[in-house]
Amino acid sequence: xxxxxxxxxxxxxxNYLSEVSRxxxxxxxxxxxxxxxxxxxxxxxxxRRSKLDFRFEGKGLSYDL
Numbered sequence: 001x002x003x004x005x006x007x008x009x010x011x012x013x014x015n016y017l018s019e020v021s022r023x024x025x026x027x028x029x030x031x032x033x034x035x036x037x038x039x040x041x042x043x044x045x046x047x048r049r050s051k052l053d054f055r056f057e058g059k060g061l062s063y064d065l
Contacts, residue, residue, distance in 0.1 A: 001030070001031070001033070002033050003034055003035065004016070004032070005032065005034045006034050006035045
């Protein structure tokens with residue numbers, strides 16, 4: 001899964017990981033990549049100096065760093 005979780009809200013990620021766990025064979029492996037928000041990237045987003053902006057709105061949800 002290449003950067004799949006980067007585009008999900010937490011409740012969707014929990015469901016997705018639950019399904020991966022359900023269908024993965026015992027001792028199976030799953031390769032997952034994602035972008036990590038840290039203090040530096042969050043600060044750049046707040047200052048609107050980042051090329052990536054993870055704020056979202058929709059489905060009665062909103063998230064602003």
